Amino acid sequence: MKTRTRRRDTAWKKTLGGVALLLCVVSASASAGQLDGIDVSSQGQTTTVRFSLSAMPSFHYFSLPDPARAVIDFSDTEAGQIAPVGHQGAVDGVRLAQHADGKLRAVIDLSGSAHLDDVHAEGKTLVARISGASNTGGSASSAVATKADESASGTKAAADTDEPQALYRTGKASGPIVVVIDPGHGGHDSGTRAASGLKEKTVVLSIGKALAAKLKRTPDIHPVLTRDSDHYLTLRRRVEIAQEHHANLFVSIHANAYPDDKSVDGATCYMLSENGATDAKAAQLAHFENTRDRSLAGVKFSGDPTLNAVLTDLFQNASINDANNVAQDIIQQFSHVGPIYRHKPPRANFAVLRDPMIPSVLCEVAFLSNPGQARELSSDRFRDQLADAMYKGITRYFKAHPPEQIKATAGTLYTVKSGDTLSGIAARQGVSEAALMDINHLHSKRLHAGQKLQLPNGS
Secondary structure (H helix, E strand, C coil), X not given: CCCCCCCCCCCCCEEECXXXXXXXXXXXXXXCEEEEEEEXXXXXXXXXXXXXXXXXXXXXXXXXXXXXXXXXXXXXXXXXXXXXXXXXXXXXXXXXXXXXXXXXXXXXXXXXCCEEEEEEEECCEEXXXXXXXXXXXXXXXXXXXXXXXXXXXXXXXXXXXCCCCHHHHCCCCCCCEEEEEEECCECCXXXXXXXCCCEHHHHHHHHHHHHHHHHHCCCCEEEEECCCCCCCCCHHHHHHHHHHCCXXXXXXXXXXXXXXXXCCCCEEEEEECCCCCCCHHHHHHHHHHXXXXXXXXXCCCCCCCCHHHHHHHHHCCHHHHHHHHHHHHHHHHHCCCCCECCCCCCEECCHHHCCCCCCEEEEEEXXXXXXHHHHHHCCHHHHHHHHHHHHHHHHHHHHHCCCCCCCEEEEEEEECCCCCCHHHHHHHHCCCHHHHHHHCCCCCCCCCCCCEEEEECCC
């Protein structure tokens, strides 16, 4: 059996546009095991959750906000007869879901200002420590649901859906596809510039507005610009805008530069790298863009011992594959407008592409350092051609890959009973709270007895 080195960095915290992502990858035995019990205890400001296992599997964990949750995935593990876990300290409850690939997911619902502080193995016990105050008046928001619960009660195993990013990636069931367009730089940050003085921030804003106008005329697509004027936005704020609008796609627009060789030209689309940049130029470009803004708390381009672990985890997300597909579609359309710098989507560690919930690409439309392309970029006609190429690539992608959306079954209603909570109903029905809020157009999680909730198809 091949054993990999255990990697852990409990201090790693990544805040990205309001999404706190705390992740650690640990490798141990690959043999199948069983979760035998869950114990929750609290002392002062610390709540400890202990998972008793027959053998310590590989696992990884991360945090999600709104509502606050800690998620732990156990590889090759099944749930045994687990007693329900209710409110204790800063923990509102623990939910379990068995995945088809053998993975067991535990979702810890947090209360108050609590946050996941550390997860580590102690022999055959996995220990999760929660720090922060709890809502003293809060009730247990959910309970454990296992296969045993399902057979006894007829309800599905609780989960935040197979992929927790779906809580953020998908749009509303009846809503349009949301494309967030991010013209790079702005304000005091002009980006790169041509010898003529033409500024990147001006070029990409023009292209972004043209792209938004084209998408706005397209049925079922709603474009959102991160900026529509010459003002500065932090990298963090750009990603926050995408998250606030539940974007199905994030497209950042930039113009390239390579002063060492002014003959270099062409367009391409970058995506997040798994383990380093495709080439030195990609690494140089990502470093240039990232170091212009250090506002992404906790995110460092270099010298981070857990970066490879994070990127590996992100690469497992469907959003990475989606980004690759849309990047290829846009590059193909760019080829009808002018030269291509890289036909295969290059990969680099751009900060604005690091949201694991949203498929994201960064398009470099041309080289301002190339005199010929700089002249073309000064033309409204050429800018419109570039916007049109991006428009065609995006619409082609969504035609072939419609975003996953939750559809409700007409007539399937649930009547809220006294003592019900949204998270409790979601757990019993095997859906996410976000799904229930979207389907029922809820603006808060408050429920009242007698309220009717529509349930998604298959509940």
